[in-house]
Amino acid sequence: MGKTLVIYKINITDMEKIDDALESLKTVKSGEYRDAKKEPIGFGIEILKAAFTVPEKDDKAVEILTKELNELELVEEAEMREMTLL
Numbered sequence: 001m002g003k004t005l006v007i008y009k010i011n012i013t014d015m016e017k018i019d020d021a022l023e024s025l026k027t028v029k030s031g032e033y034r035d036a037k038k039e040p041i042g043f044g045i046e047i048l049k050a051a052f053t054v055p056e057k058d059d060k061a062v063e064i065l066t067k068e069l070n071e072l073e074l075v076e077e078a079e080m081r082e083m084t085l086l
Contacts, residue, residue: 002056006031006065007082010048012074018046021074025050028072031065049081056085 012021018038026033031052038046050069054061062080069078 003032003053003086004056004062005034005082005084005086006052006054006062006080008048008050008052008066008069008078009081010050010069010078011076012048013076014074015045017074018048021072022048024072024074025069028052028065028068030054030061030068053086 010021010025012018014021022036022038025036025048031054034051034053036048036050039049040046052065054065062083066078066080069075072078
């Protein structure tokens with residue numbers, strides 16, 4: 001069974017807690033955390049770009065992962081940007 005790599009753009013609620021938000025991504029249960037990095041977008045504002053893997057055959061896996069990311073306390077919005085098979 002293969003895996004799907006999903007990359008998210010994540011806006012956080014408080015720029016001062018960006019490191020805490022980065023750590024909270026590692027607690028997600030519905031996908032396997034791979035990597036995340038801060039990406040400046042201007043005027044001192046940063047977003048997080050995060051990569052997770054989910055099972056390829058599970059049709060609802062990406063939807064469930066997106067929902068779980070959006071429910072994290074410091075996440076304002078998690079938007080799926082890219083997806084590819086591994």
